[in-house]
Amino acid sequence: MSKLSIQGISKRFDGTRGEVWALKDVSLEIHKGEFLVIVGPSGCGKSTLLNIVAGLEKPTEGTVLADNKKVKKPGPDRSVVFQDGALFPWLSVQKNVEFGLRRIGLAPKERTERAAHYLGMVQLTQFKDNYIHELSGGMRQRVAIARALAVEPQVLLMDEPFSALDAMTWESLCEDLQQIWQRINTTIMFVTHNVREAICLGDRVIVLSARPGRIHAEFNIEIPRPRHIDDGDVARLAQQISRAIKGEHGHHPEELLYG
Amino acid sequence: MSKLSIQGISKRFDGTRGEVWALKDVSLEIHKGEFLVIVGPSGCGKSTLLNIVAGLEKPTEGTVLADNKKVKKPGPDRSVVFQDGALFPWLSVQKNVEFGLRRIGLAPKERTERAAHYLGMVQLTQFKDNYIHELSGGMRQRVAIARALAVEPQVLLMDEPFSALDAMTWESLCEDLQQIWQRINTTIMFVTHNVREAICLGDRVIVLSARPGRIHAEFNIEIPRPRHIDDGDVARLAQQISRAIKGEHGHHPEELLYG
């Protein structure tokens, strides 16, 4: 049974300058515990798709099912890391991370401990009492990651969460994320523009095409974990996927298996 | 003669939780037409350094000279691409790009043309009349790049300008940036957390260490241009620099030349 079932989703924005079809007829099944990565050119609709799954945006057509129930509104079962962080400037770093924990019914003490643990993971223990504007770009992104992970949700929706991190921090967070993913058996939808990152993390990589965003290609990644970004396997597959993104293939690459 | 001379800069922030030394005694000479890249872990003071050079932040100690004159305030000779974009939500994409052009004395028609040209370069012609909130993360970043480039300034300060771009857009913008750089012979200070990006673009790469930010290592990149991110040379140097960042070298890597 699929954890998430995206069925024929289309999304039209009626902006100031006419309409834009951000997504067109996107269908996807994501099973429980899967780590799905979505890549695609800038502006192709990745964030939009994530927002629809989160329940933040209504699709123009189609439906999203989570556990076979129609997604109508956002909820703590589907935690989101936003592309712009969306941290609360009126709360300290610690309180930002604790924010979601009250809603899932944690006692105050547990909340503090859980938040401290995840802040430690993103190496921000030292900054726990600072306010958001006192953090660097990368630090903010890490707070956002900690906030979403701390809830330990069944579904984790991450929108380019690692885009502002240096290689070292990236590596350590990649590892942490995979550990958590395995430990709590969460289902992850992860958006990135970095193909290698996608391959390092994902069970499956979906390539979206631009305007309107459609599923252009799909890759199952069967490289054994832990994977390293500089591995030859990763590099080779990355080239293949990049070619798919560039559409250099003559034929439509429906399902290319790698192994 | 140096275009920019950074002399003994230190910066202390007095945040809500005590003081943080973001930079400590950083000195650098950047000569006219140089493409300098700064890398370093998240929160090490890269943005702070850029802001000080831009004149947006007062250093606690030390001075910055631009053309041998002390930098006291920001100005259009030092254009900045901000890490968070800093686009104006009340203006359309086109007007955002035109914003800086009036200050440098361009006539209305020239402004429109120049803005259109740079918007074309970042592939956003289609969205020129949209407002900022209607753009995706990567599209916003491209507007910010176009806005800074359109001024064709003598010094260009770029804070992780490419962090939200997919590989294809990245490649094309990298090329464009280098062309502009050569054409108008501008001096660029470019912050990134991506070591390969640094190597592809820079004449010289500075590695900052974290808290307090100091110059940890310096690399002259002598790989002939155009460089490609997947080149072996780039990969090899990247590993070397990454090691420097991780501080795996026993000795202090003062000036490692590559060639």
Add this chain to the structure above:
Amino acid sequence: MDKSWVRRIIFVVGLLLLWQLIAMSGLWNKTLFPGPLQVIQRLSAMVSDGSIFIATLVSLKRVLLGYGMALAVGIPLGILMARRDWLEQTLGMIVSGLQALPSICWLPLALLWFGLNDTAILFVVVMGSMVSIIVAVTDGVKNIPPTYVRAARTMGTWRLPLYTEVLLPASLPSILIGAKLGWGYAWRALMSGELLFVSLGLGHTLMMGRELADMSQVIAVMLIIMAIGLTADRAVFGTIENRFRQRWGLAKT
């Protein structure tokens, strides 16, 4: 849209009915609390002799002029005050103090300085609304995210253009709050100012109703003022707000 209008109409009709019921119940004295029918009668009497149109026009002219002047002075001064410490520390002090002063404080001074004419009334209106505009604008500008100003500065925007092209549009949300509240203040001040002398005007009609113990007239004038306030609020401020909210992407979530 349709649904919202249905709601509005039902609401208004409901209110009128409730009012009529209370009036008929005799719970409150009829002279002090006339029913809607009496008020409508009074209103139509004022309409048929045309007096209400003159009063409304006269008052509208005054309030628009006074309010316009308050905006013209208040917005620039408010922005300046947010950016210049010395202004905030001197003039700002006065402005904070003036906020609490009722319009009647200005009446004697208005007469003394301007004599028996519309300028005196205008002065009262300007004093009544300018302060709130200044306060709202000052605070609004102070709350602008610094990143906008920083970005503008790196593009060489200083002095006047910084004010007109960055601070003004960036603080538009707060300026609108101030402008809205200032509009209310302007009306209230006008009502006081029009008591200075016979000045036609709604304020005078209101006062006459009060002096002659004619509550129907008082309520009729109240309704007219409310109608004008509402129209301005929805037609002018509402339109501006919707436009900027759309641009800024401040849709409801």
Add this chain to the structure above:
Amino acid sequence: MDKSWVRRIIFVVGLLLLWQLIAMSGLWNKTLFPGPLQVIQRLSAMVSDGSIFIATLVSLKRVLLGYGMALAVGIPLGILMARRDWLEQTLGMIVSGLQALPSICWLPLALLWFGLNDTAILFVVVMGSMVSIIVAVTDGVKNIPPTYVRAARTMGTWRLPLYTEVLLPASLPSILIGAKLGWGYAWRALMSGELLFVSLGLGHTLMMGRELADMSQVIAVMLIIMAIGLTADRAVFGTIENRFRQRWGLAKT
């Protein structure tokens, strides 16, 4: 800090001197435009017989109570109105209309509903300040960047916690603007309300000064009201503002 105080003092002293000079110049009649010395004399007379303290205390008590009630009702109602279309389309209409109504409109109704006592005055104060608070808060909440609400929702924040933990703090900047302006309105309304009956209070003292054409007394009361307003503005609102600006990183640039 030091320098700002020097500025303030110089400014105030300068103003007083200018005032004294104008008063001495005989440009305006002395009775109608008394100099600072006369006003200080009047003030000290009122101080020495203690009447001014009683008046100030009585008025302060009333205004604090009324203003507190206006805040307590206005802030939640304002937030709700921004989030519930049907409220905005019904109550919102009334609120926009009420904004322009002067306080004297409320006097007869206050009498009718509450009688000749402090409650009637309180009612006038609440009606005078609540509306501006509601307007500012409603607009403030509407201007909250949607991203905060979206983020909160994905963390399962709905209903009450959404209001208290997200909408309230996120609209704090606008709420403060509304609270500040509401404070001014409350005082102005109080001055009207205290005319209902001889109720001690500063409004009455002011009115007496006006009725008796005793401008020294009018100005003395004006100065006291300004002093109270200024103190509240700087001590209360200033402190809150500084704190939230520091947290949000809205330093001046």
Add this chain to the structure above:
Amino acid sequence: QTNADSSGAAGAQKKVTVRLAYFPNVTHAPALVGTSKKLFEEALGDKGELKTFVVNAGPEAMNALLAGEIDMSYVGPSPAINTYIKSEGSALRVLAGACSGGAGLVARQGVAINSIKDLSGKRVAIPQLGNTQDVSCRSFTMKEGLKPREKGGTVEILPIKNPDILALFVKKELDAAWVPEPWMSRLEEEAGAKVVVDERDLWQNRQFITTVVVVRKAFLEEHPEIVEAMLGAHVKSVEWLNANAVEAQTLVNEEIKRLTGKALSEKVLQSSWGRMEFLTDPLKSSIEAFVQAAIDAGYIEIKDSDVSNMFDPQPLKNALQKSK
């Protein structure tokens, strides 16, 4: 049917509370004396209890009466008439007079106005449109063959608040004013104005009403004996005022100071006292003349103008009898 009735009924068992309103003003001297010398309390004895409200202006007093918040009030004739008419006679009854005289025409220093006739082409201030002075001013100028501006005439009549008249005399923006005491005296005193007409000279017996005592109709019907007792005190107060002019002036000024925080100057007090007369007769004919004048001026519609039932002379008659 009104809540005021029920409160009265509840009080019938025990002491009846009489709520009395008056202004801190020389023309309300009988009230000031009566409260300060506790004449009302004495007269009520253990039948009733007095509660006083000091208000600043007619509309507030009459609104409070309409709202059932007060039972009796000292008030000027014009608010009383307006309220009577607007409530279609259901709100109040005039019981007695309290003060006569105390109004007139003053001219600014240096303006050649020696009689009402001279007002032609001049700007005259009155305190309020439709109030006693306004109506007098209109009616007496009309008798002299003059017409106000808005009726195509030559006299410009402007409603200006009393204190503002002072300012505008000083600014020379007004030529004359028809005002009540103590403003006549103050304008003489402070602006050097001169009194052109003492309004008493225009009236029969040199008497016209300035302050009346009114009662809420429902209260009168329910507690006639209380009303009588109150009027008894009123009669006593007026008698004392007329018998002890010097002492009365001091007492009234003390009361004014207590209520408003400021006493009148000795000179102003004396001079206004000289132009007033305290009495108990409501001077019905002067009120009827006043109503007629208000009709002529267009403030009252003819269909509303029946004020014959406004007076209830019986309680005063009873009180006067008892006091003898």
